[in-house]
Amino acid sequence: MRGLTKHFPVYGEGFRRKLLGVIKAVDDISFDLAPGESLGLVGESGSGKTTTARCLLRALNPTAGEVHFRLPDGRVVDLAKVAERELKPIRQHAQMVFQDPFSSLNPRMTVREIVGEPLVIHGLASGAELDDRVSEVLRRVGLKPEHRSRYPHAFSGGQRQRIGIARALIMRPSLIVCDEATSALDMSVQAQVLDLLKELQREFQLTYLLVAHNLDVVRNFCDRVAVMRQGRIVEVAPTQQIFAAPQHAYTKILLSAVPSPDPDVRMNFNVGDELAKLDAAG
């Protein structure tokens, strides 16, 4: 990804809708994602991480920049520029798992329909083959094939997130973008889902972009971490290094605000003033 920028126009009220200015949600972002790597994109709400993820998959049209994506056949396409109608076959290879396991699954569709839908949309399987592939992928994410005919409400949060993962995985993608995929879950369930994602990564050579506001989640999962603030990446480094020796002042503040379960490691309650100072210093 090179120089990705996404601006949202802001219009005035009234008939003429005068253009008042633009919000630079994502401002000149560049990073690389190696095959089989997990990159964590970390930032607070409003930092632009979700916008970045959506632009990457072309769910939003970027204002500027390039997103070079290598297809399994070796061709490289610029996802930021390809025409809408050429996008569909490319999208098989890059899938997304969403944050909220409650609103991201259609309550009126059975698990079979939800998980099989991508194959149907892309015309890749039907009938018995579709059924087999749904069963196989459900088994792979730790659900039972018998669950196929049930509706989402019959499942817990963790199970729903497994359904979301199955839906992404059934396309046999090379890249999966997880947008806060575990934020809505209890800690222990979160741990199980992260373990599953890790296993799947080894088995299918997946590349992950993990969007998270929680530093703890990326800590054991990602190879590298990119820290975003106010639409820009302030620091990218191997995970170990980010946690052991953060370079940017913002990363340091962010880490100091995490409550440690060790009562002898005091957290920093004074981050408000420190962030204000950082902003004042530009």
Add this chain to the structure above:
Amino acid sequence: MNFPPEAPILDVKNLRVSFPSAEGPVGAVQNVSFSIARGRTLALVGESGSGKTVTAHALLKLVRPPGRIEAGRMVFRSRRVGEIDLAHLDEKSGLLFKVRGGLISLIFQEPMTALSPVHTIGSQIDEAILVHQEVSPAAARRQTLDMLNRVGIGDAVRRYAQYPHELSGGMRQRVVIAMALVCRPELLIADEPTTALDVTIQAQILGLIKSLQSDIGCSVLLITHDLGVVAQVADEVAVMHRGEIVERGGVRAVLKNPQHRQTRALLEALPSRRAVVA
């Protein structure tokens, strides 16, 4: 009312709350006992469904029917009105009305649902004051503005006239805290007060609760699933699992040397404590 300093502000003994189901009553809270020392913070931790929120709701008799408090005593020692057993407060009594929001306040997890979307934040805080104190609207407004300042909302006069949707999540949670503390409660129940917030906002809100606690001199029951928050904010901790308290004690003792399997499981689930299966 004077109590010996060692008398806990709250003593809960053998609390049972159950909900009817097709297979008979389900004990959401079973035989739970704990106490909170005056001026201190007790954290109630557990996973979702462990009964921690139901316990908090029971204290204010907010358990929704058909759920009901089956047994137990909840002795609250108020400096203002004396010793009350919350379990046996009549639903229609003036005392329960006084307890809710006056002597014991509750901060909810999701600030957007705790605030009315069609009233200004100022009028909502004013209302909390006018319900519990005999003061003029002008005096209530002065208290509200003062409280907004104290919870770190700058430009209080402008904020007073704004609606909840005009504020960020962190600001809304500050408003909810202002509303909860404006009547100077003796006990504050904070139910996952920072779970929906970013870490830097969480740090500020937790810091705020701590400093207001010592200002106002209230005790705190903190409900959370995050042992990190427990370690940083609470004095004592009670771990809940399937409606029962499985371990309790001082924060340092419990977190440094957990005895119960469930406490260890909660600690091990923390990403900073574990390595994902390699």
